[in-house]
Amino acid sequence: FGAPLSSSFIRKTSVSTVFSIASIFIALPIMLYFTAAEISGKDSIYGLAVSTFLCGVVVGTYNNCLYALYATKITMETAKETTLPKENYPHLIGEAYCWHGFIYCMFFTIFSSVTAVTPARWLALVAAISTILGTISFLIKRV
Helix, strand or coil, X not given: CHHXXXXXXXXXXXXXXXXXXXXXXXXXXXXXXXXXXHHHCCCCHHHHHHHHHHHXXXXXXXXXXXXXXXXXXXXXXXXXXXXXXXXXXXXXXXXXXXXXXXXXXXXXXXXXXXXXXXXXXXXXXXXXXXXXXXXXXXXXXXX
């Protein structure tokens, strides 16, 4: 749900607006819920199910924001600033997309391993803090 909805909203607003809305109104409450549920020990299966579903929406939205940035920010001028040979300039967006996929898979593996040994309350707290800091950074940058 996140990718198609965010795509529509990105066309009507901007990447930073969609990213910020998803972070502030979806991701942050989810992470705070996970943190509170873990600290209190009073979580419900419905709360966890809805929160987990919404995490998927946020991931789709974030990925779509990245793809929109690739499509709008990578131009022939930015291609000239790279070390790519001139004949590969038109392929820079595809290369950026491939690198994004590679990095996503690597960090997925790393974080999956970390979650096996780290208590969930700390993971939720770190995710909440990184969501807040990422949103502040993104808003300051105004992409």
